[in-house]
Amino acid sequence: MVTRRFDPERRDRIIDAALDVIAAQGVAGASHRRIAEHAGVPLGSMTYHFAGMDELLTEAFRRFGDSIADRFDEQLAGAADIDGARRAVVDLIHLDLLDSQRDLVLTHELYTLAARKPAFRQITRDWMARSRRALGLHFDPGTCRMLDALIEGLFIHAALDTEPHDRSITVEAVARITTPLNHSEHATLEVATT
Amino acid sequence: MVTRRFDPERRDRIIDAALDVIAAQGVAGASHRRIAEHAGVPLGSMTYHFAGMDELLTEAFRRFGDSIADRFDEQLAGAADIDGARRAVVDLIHLDLLDSQRDLVLTHELYTLAARKPAFRQITRDWMARSRRALGLHFDPGTCRMLDALIEGLFIHAALDTEPHDRSITVEAVARITTPLNHSEHATLEVATT
DNA sequence: CGGTCATGCGTACGATCGTACACATCCTTG
DNA sequence: CAAGGATGTGTACGATCGTACGCATGACCG
Numbered sequence: 001m002v003t004r005r006f007d008p009e010r011r012d013r014i015i016d017a018a019l020d021v022i023a024a025q026g027v028a029g030a031s032h033r034r035i036a037e038h039a040g041v042p043l044g045s046m047t048y049h050f051a052g053m054d055e056l057l058t059e060a061f062r063r064f065g066d067s068i069a070d071r072f073d074e075q076l077a078g079a080a081d082i083d084g085a086r087r088a089v090v091d092l093i094h095l096d097l098l099d100s101q102r103d104l105v106l107t108h109e110l111y112t113l114a115a116r117k118p119a120f121r122q123i124t125r126d127w128m129a130r131s132r133r134a135l136g137l138h139f140d141p142g143t144c145r146m147l148d149a150l151i152e153g154l155f156i157h158a159a160l161d162t163e164p165h166d167r168s169i170t171v172e173a174v175a176r177i178t179t180p181l182n183h184s185e186h187a188t189l190e191v192a193t194t
Numbered sequence: 195m196v197t198r199r200f201d202p203e204r205r206d207r208i209i210d211a212a213l214d215v216i217a218a219q220g221v222a223g224a225s226h227r228r229i230a231e232h233a234g235v236p237l238g239s240m241t242y243h244f245a246g247m248d249e250l251l252t253e254a255f256r257r258f259g260d261s262i263a264d265r266f267d268e269q270l271a272g273a274a275d276i277d278g279a280r281r282a283v284v285d286l287i288h289l290d291l292l293d294s295q296r297d298l299v300l301t302h303e304l305y306t307l308a309a310r311k312p313a314f315r316q317i318t319r320d321w322m323a324r325s326r327r328a329l330g331l332h333f334d335p336g337t338c339r340m341l342d343a344l345i346e347g348l349f350i351h352a353a354l355d356t357e358p359h360d361r362s363i364t365v366e367a368v369a370r371i372t373t374p375l376n377h378s379e380h381a382t383l384e385v386a387t388t
Numbered sequence: 389c390g391g392t393c394a395t396g397c398g399t400a401c402g403a404t405c406g407t408a409c410a411c412a413t414c415c416t417t418g
Numbered sequence: 419c420a421a422g423g424a425t426g427t428g429t430a431c432g433a434t435c436g437t438a439c440g441c442a443t444g445a446c447c448g
Contacts, residue, residue: 026310028222031435044397047437108306115302115353116220124354145360146367150340153347159309160318166339173340177370204426225405238427241407 011049013039018060023102027057027109058123061110065127068103069134076134082178085138089147089174093154094167104159143178150177205243207233212254217296221251221303252317255304259321262297263328270328276372279332283341283368287348288361298353337372344371 017039021030032046032053050056075092079085114120128148135144150173158165211233215224226240226247244250269286273279308314322342329338344367352359 026222026306028220032437033435042397044399048396053436105306105309108302108309111350111354112220112299112302112306115299121354121356125356128351128354142363142366145363146344146370149347149351149367150344150371151347152350153343153345156305156346156350157322157343160305160315160322162315162319169336169339172336172375173343173371175375176340176373177344177367179370179375181366181369181373226407227405236427238429242426247406 010041010045014041014045014049014056015060015063018056019064019106022057022060022109023105026105027113030057054119057113058120061106061113061120061123062126064106064110065123065130068107069127069130072131072134076137079138082138085135086174086178089135089151090167090170093151093158093170094165101159104155107155108159139178143180146177147174150174204235204239208235208239208243208250209254209257212250213258213300216251216254216303217299220299221307224251248313251307252314255300255307255314255317256320258300258304259317259324262301263321263324266325266328270331273332276332279329280368280372283329283345284361284364287345287352287364288359295353298349301349302353333372337374340371341368344368 014035018030018035021035021038025034030053033043035056036043036046046056050059072092075088076085079088110120110124114124131148131151132141132144135147139147154170154173208229212224212229215229215232219228224247227237229250230237230240240250244253266286269282270279273282304314304318308318325342325345326335326338329341333341348364348367
């Protein structure tokens, strides 16, 4: 039997507080006590509303992933053609994502968690699937995977770079990765590695 | 005054043990006690050889970053031309990196640490600088940044994907990102976002 | 009105942590 | 050989952690 849960408004507050604490202190620093204090609820509420830390982390990161994916969907659904989609991608990276250190940190925390504990990989998988579905409105499946990886890399590096982010690099990179090569260019690469 | 340090062989053992423990349990689970036990040294040695956890983490991750960058240098220095360089990049991703869950996990741990604590960013910056220098033997600076980000993204996603990794996607992505666009393709993208 | 049970919380327990510091051991020097 | 500094370790302290669990509270029903 699972622990009963009520007062969903309080549950929500706890989840939001958990994300705040994780963003500020990391998963490692996200203790029941700190989250409870930040949410303004007693410590006992933690174990009452959530069976354990893992359940709370799962719900928190799922909420976070959804919020990012929502922005993805929103931006890309509004693009009229493939160039619009390219611009939408660049904007996603530069307007929504890079400017928010909070999102960057939370993303890293989630990825680290997922890399170590397979139980959390479903969250990242669902998130990536949503991203690719959104990209799939405008690009072929292979391009989606490449573009998705590129976005990830640009995003990740942005968290670690100290210099201001260079938009023109992003524009060029998105353009290249979404532009299929013609045959003559391809030929030089088909040689297998020994 | 800084704590004195001797017996560098023991120091080395501790650093290696730290990386093992971090790979297995994460930075959060890397306690002095666990590392000491894994290294076969007494707990007191920890504070004797390292001023604190941060110093140990710094040295450990620096060693890790160097080992990865060494592989980068090695592979890319051996490439004769630009196509060889492209193949070297693909090989780096598929042979050296993706196959090692340990490296993936350690990379995530380092990035998460660096994203939160600026003191650790020097490590990632130096590492990225070395990567880009190695890439710079064959590609122009802008391409280096794009390619570096792409490699990062492919690498990151590899840690989270459950399906086996598709080499042909990597080949195609590397080819695209390293192939400058011609002028007519460019024109469609120069329109600024409103 | 009184009983009962769902709902929610305060507190205390055992485990683990980083670190300080007194102490042991050994090596050099006189 | 004696002395004393250099090198290294065992242990104990205070803080923090997750979680279990007994108790408070109030709504609902007979």
